[in-house]
Amino acid sequence: MKMTFRWYGSEMDPIPLKYIRQIPGITGVVTSLMDLPAGELWPLERLQALKKEVTDAGLELEVIESVNVHEDIKLGLPSRERYIDNYKKTIENLKEIGIKVICYNFMPVFDWTRTSLNRKLPDGSNTMSYDQAIIDKITDPQKFADEIQNQTGGFEMAGWEPARMAELKKLFKAYEQVSHEKLKENLKYFLEAIIPVCEACDIKMAMHPDDPPWDIFGLPRIANSKETFDEILSLVDSPYNSITLCTGSLGSNPQNCLPELIRYFGRKERIAFAHVRNLKIEEPGKFYESSHLSSDGSFDMYEIMKALNEVGFDGYVRPDHGRMIWDEHGRAGYGLYDRALGIAYLNGIQESLQKQFAETKK
Numbered sequence: 001m002k003m004t005f006r007w008y009g010s011e012m013d014p015i016p017l018k019y020i021r022q023i024p025g026i027t028g029v030v031t032s033l034m035d036l037p038a039g040e041l042w043p044l045e046r047l048q049a050l051k052k053e054v055t056d057a058g059l060e061l062e063v064i065e066s067v068n069v070h071e072d073i074k075l076g077l078p079s080r081e082r083y084i085d086n087y088k089k090t091i092e093n094l095k096e097i098g099i100k101v102i103c104y105n106f107m108p109v110f111d112w113t114r115t116s117l118n119r120k121l122p123d124g125s126n127t128m129s130y131d132q133a134i135i136d137k138i139t140d141p142q143k144f145a146d147e148i149q150n151q152t153g154g155f156e157m158a159g160w161e162p163a164r165m166a167e168l169k170k171l172f173k174a175y176e177q178v179s180h181e182k183l184k185e186n187l188k189y190f191l192e193a194i195i196p197v198c199e200a201c202d203i204k205m206a207m208h209p210d211d212p213p214w215d216i217f218g219l220p221r222i223a224n225s226k227e228t229f230d231e232i233l234s235l236v237d238s239p240y241n242s243i244t245l246c247t248g249s250l251g252s253n254p255q256n257c258l259p260e261l262i263r264y265f266g267r268k269e270r271i272a273f274a275h276v277r278n279l280k281i282e283e284p285g286k287f288y289e290s291s292h293l294s295s296d297g298s299f300d301m302y303e304i305m306k307a308l309n310e311v312g313f314d315g316y317v318r319p320d321h322g323r324m325i326w327d328e329h330g331r332a333g334y335g336l337y338d339r340a341l342g343i344a345y346l347n348g349i350q351e352s353l354q355k356q357f358a359e360t361k362k
């Protein structure tokens with residue numbers, strides 16, 4: 001497996017590539033052109049410049065997170081054709097710079113959602129948290145979105161693009177016509193159009209699960225369990241239609257057994273990318289993002305890494321949401337320090353697992 005780190009680009013991320021290069025075991029970064037609204041064609045010249053910047057820093061660039069899907073595609077509007085066309089051309093351009101995996105999601109309106117970006121933990125660190133009871137009381141999603149954006153410390157939330165956030169009312173109205181079934185049909189339509197291009201370009205689409213893994217604000221969500229992902233993979237049965245196995249997203253529903261999901265989809269060779277992080281479930285529907293350490297959260301990180309090794313996972317992995325520690329000022333969940341600690345910890349588990357596997361083979 002290749003250990004990577006999410007980076008938002010030199011304009012949008014306070015962490016310089018040279019710092020990332022110094023994290024032990026790192027091979028590359030996962031990034032995107034964050035300033036481009038969903039649905040735009042990604043110009044080849046910009047991608048070439050990005051590639052050069054990353055490789056000049058001694059890092060690889062093989063994964064994009066994310067090429068966001070325009071809402072009209074998810075809504076199944078006639079205007080989707082234009083955006084699908086742009087998506088296909090973007091895939092072709094990404095091939096030119098050696099991209100192997102595109103992480104994306106199909107969540108209506110909101111990407112990942114938290115109810116606080118600044119919850120103080122007893123050790124003095126700050127973290128993000130989620131409480132369904134707070135969401136259930138919200139009558140004005142626009143007000144909620146504004147409040148969350150006020151907590152970002154001046155950074156744009158990934159996946160909460162300003163263009164999308166400015167249209168919340170209109171989008172909520174439009175989704176009144178979209179059931180879970182309809183959303184699935186719209187995903188099938190999208191995948192049927194783009195997967196042949198991915199096959200030709202040798203780029204895997206890796207769908208990110210819903211975060212949290214259930215419906216919110218009455219909007220339909222369709223990617224959050226073994227059954228739903230089984231269905232998604234069968235919509236277009238190609239190895240290029242694959243999964244980003246995000247432990248934090250899937251695992252916040254305790255009914256999702258993470259090692260089991262990894263074994264199940266890993267054996268089918270349909271996991272292209274893994275986001276490995278921990279969180280602490282406080283009660284059903286309520287959790288906060290802990291450090292990566294097993295004993296700090298609700299997941300057994302050893303078992304997660306073991307399952308990845310057992311299925312011979314050779315894709316990309318990255319640590320995920322870190323806490324804000326050591327007075328760092330950065331993007332919620334995406335500071336340098338705690339994610340680097342996460343990598344060091346995952347590397348430690350990985351080294352011991354590999355030695356154990358080698359021993360048993362002797």
Ligand code: DNO
Nearest residue numbers: 066103104105111112159208
């Ligand atoms: C949050 C991220 C998501 C993810 C997208 C993929 O921290 O994991 O924003 O990048 O859902 O499209």
